[in-house]
Each structure stands twice: as structure tokens, then as C-alpha cells.
Amino acid sequence: MTGHLCEDETTGTVDPLDAERVLPEAESTLGSGPRRLLTAFAVLTALATHQLFVLGGRTDQYWAWTIHTRPTVAFLGAAYAAGFVLSVAGLRQRSWPHVRVAVATVTAFTVLTLAATLVHGHKLHLSTADPLARSAAWVWLAVYLAVPAAGLAVLARQWTEPRSRPARSPLPTWLRWVVAAQGLALGATGAVLFGRGLTAHHGTGATAGCWPWPLMPLSAQVLGAWLLALAIGAALVVRERDPAGLRVPAVTYAAFGVLQGAVLLRYRGEMDAGPALWAYGAVLTVVVATGGYGWWVVRHRPG
Template identity: 45%
Template sequence: MTAASTTVAAPVRRTLPVMRGLLMVFAALTALAVGALFVLADNTSETFAWTIQPPITAAFLGAGYAAGFVLVALSLRDPVWAHNRVPVLTIFVFVVLTLVATLVHVNKMHFDDDFGGLSFLAKAAAWFWLAVYVFVPVAMLVALFRQERAPGDDPAPEHPVPGALRLALGVESAVLLVVGALLFVAPDTATRLWPWQLTPFTGRVVAAWLLAFGLATALAAVAGDLERLRTAAIAYTVFGVLVLVTVARFSGSLDWDDPPTWTLLAVTGAMSATGALGWRLAPAPGRIRV
């Protein structure tokens, strides 16, 4: 018997309990944000951490949180870390960028003295938002460090992404990353890039979602494995579809003669289509010994 024949494959690295715990926390937080932003888009002055106008912006952010909820909910069902790495990195990028935006525009939050006449709920939401976005990035960084050092290996990729889909994902990633970077660094460019009015604060939080999904799309294209793409593809589809719903719901907020309106629709439609295709092609999750 040769040494090669007696080699035992290393166990597959599994998602650690500490990471699963953080995902559970994020699932609860994103569910609350969907209610406050997507469902109650017209009422952020009373129910959210800061007032978001116009309401279409709140609904757009709520669509991002709905996709985030899908990311974490599906990740919690899959014990294999390699399948959860892209979703977790997507969340991490978003929370770090949102923390930066919050600290830069902290004077817009409802706990400032200028908002003394608001309800207790609005003020509590502001403090809760700040606490979450200070705690979660630090906790995720620690969990990621421990997760990548956990014993075991990533399973070998077995389901390559078709070349045409990888190309489409690469193009979409480039668009999301460029627009997101411009909005985050110079939110005043929103008047030329975005189809409705954004404040510097909301522009940067919108940019955080664009950059997070742009990174996720790039990683999915580079990884080139449908099994690792599946969770992100489902969330990507949800985000695209809900943004289209948001546009239909607040169609009066858009200038339909403005090129950015049609650019947004084209990019969102492409996101929905490529996400759905990746979802369709990816193998259904099975039982994997970890």
C-alpha cells in the first residue's frame, strides 16, 4: 500500500458557531430594516434613525436589506464555509462602509438636539443604529479572522460558471463598483449619476449597497463555481426585483426623460436576469459531510 493510497482528505471547513451567531443577529436586524425602510418608506421621520427623503430612497435601501436578509438566511442553512464566504464578505463591506457614512453624517441622526421634537421611537432608532454599526463590523472582523484559521479545507469546485455568465457578472460588477465609488467618495455626483435626488448621507449608504454587491459579483465571477455562487445569486435576484418594484411603486419620483433612469432600469434588469440564471444553473444544496 502506497502513501498516496492511504492519504485521508482533510475535512471540509465548516462555518463556526461564532459566525453563525453573527449571521443570526444580522438576519434579525435586516428584517427590522426591511420593515422600517421598504414597508414604511413614507414614515422614516417617525420610525427610523434619520429622515430619508424622498421615500423612494428608503425603499431602495429596504430592497438592499431584503437581499441582505436572504444572504444570511440561506448562509445559515449551509454549513460549508466556502459557500458562505462571499455572502459574509458582502455583508462585511456594507457594514464597514455604512459605519463610515454614519460617522461622517452623524449630525443627521435623530439623536441630535435639532430633533428634540421627534418621538421616542425615532430617537431610540438612531441610538440603536449607531450601536449596531459600531459593534457589528468589529465583531465580524474578529469572526472572519477566526473563521479563516479554522481547521479544514474548502471543497474543490465542481460546477464551473459558464463563460458568458462570468462575463456578464464582470461587466455588472464594474458598473456597480464605479458608480458606488463615485457616490461614496463624491456624493454630489448623484445629480449626474442617479435618477432621483440623494442627500450626501443617503447617497453614501446607497453607495455602500452598490459597492457590496459589486464586490460580491466580482468574487462570484472570479471564483467561477456555481455552488459557491448560488446564495449570492438568489440575493442578487431579490435585490434586482425589489428595486424594480420600488421604481414602479414610486414612478412619479423619476424623470423618465433622464438617461440615468433608463440606465438604472437596464442595470437592474440585467442583475435580475443574471442572478436568476446563476440561481437556475447552480446545483441544489445537498447533504455534505463536514
């Protein structure tokens, strides 16, 4: 009966599933704010991927700071390429619930990278004589001042909106546990890298034993920021339990795992063949498998 959609027709009682205000997925459309943020991140990650994969041998000239090890350059290039995949996949979605995790991941990464930039600003090419290097450093600083603010503004506005109706076919419990476990592994490693890079300003000793190759403090923090952001995305997927929200994270995880696996194979001769390398390889294998299966679940979910 009109005006009593939340009542049981026989008893007149309110259905508890409808007691909370929810919106059908079609009504929770993707607004201009998230689209602009994802568009900007797509352009910026594409540019960063080009600079690192194509011009990575000249980071003293074409990057915001000088990176001395090829595995670090390749890791960052692969991470930004996965970020590009995340942005493009997000832009293909039509509703906010489908990109909520993506926007939160972008925002988390840029906020953490801004913190690393402010701590290690003296490592940037802000006052170098080379105009290309100086421009790269100032563009980096501008990006990581603007994008975190934009991301936080989008989240603050969108997160308070009514959520779409709960999924009729939530994620399998075992899959949530696997995603939670790999998020924990990525988050713990990212926290160690970010924390150690935060307290060190010279040399590579701060990350010895916890990463397969030596990292300078700023690079350690940016690598840690990527891992922490992906861990935050995993936590949100587990929390929401909605296969619809898994679409973009699954593709991103698969891309990240495949690209980082290629980096590991390409530069394994420059890495320490110890427990950290084997653990990292195992985590990447699980990330690829989980991302691929998550994508399959989304493609074949009922309804």
C-alpha cells in the same frame, strides 16, 4: 496505499492538484461565528425592512435619520429585504465555502455604512426630542459599530482556514464575464454615490446626473454602500469560480433585482426620465437574469 494518497501509484510522483492542502467540502463546516453573524444580520435586516416598508412615511420618527424622498425609502427597504434573503439563505448552508461571499458582503456593507455614519453623524436623530427617533438613531449607531467588528473578526479567522477542493465543474467563462461586468457597473455607481456623499454635507446636487432621483449625502453613501458591497460579492464569485459558492449570491442578486425593479416601476413618476434611469433599469434586468441563471446552474450542476 495508506499514507501516500498524494502519490501516483505507478510513478510515485506527487499529484500537483493535491500538493496544496485542501479539505473536502464536508469537513469545512460552518462554525458558530458565521452563523451568529448571519443570524444577527437577518434579525436586523428584517427590522429595517419593516421600518422602511411599513413605517417609511415617518422616518423622522421611526428611522435613524429623516429621509425626504419616497424612492430613497423604498430603495433602502428593498436593499435590506435582499439582505434578509442573503442572511436566511446563508443560514441554510452547512459549510463555510458556501457562505464566504455572503459574510464578506455583509461585512463590506456594514464597514462602509459605518464610515458614512461617522462622516454624517450630525444628521442622525441622536439628540432629537422624540424618544422613538432618538432610540432609532442610537440603535443604528450601536449596530454599525458592532456588526463590522464582528464581521471582520469572522473573516480574519475563517479566511485563513484550508479551502475546499476546487470545483470539478467551474462556472462557465461567459457567466463569469457577465457577473464581472455587472459587478463593475454596480461598483462604479456605488463608488460615485459613496464618494460624492462623502464630500458633501448639504443638498442633493452632489448626485445630480448619476442617479435617477435626488439624494441627500448620507442617503447617497448608504445607497452606495449597498452597491459596493454587491460589487465586492460579484468580484469574489468571479475569483473563486466555484458554483457551490454561487448559491447564496445568486438568490440575493435575484431578490435585489426584482425588489429594486418593483421600486423603479412604483416610483418612476418621481424619477428623472433620463439616461441614468434607463441605465439603472438595464443593470437591474441583467442582475435578475444573472441571479436567476446562477441559481439554476447551482441546482443543476453535475456532482
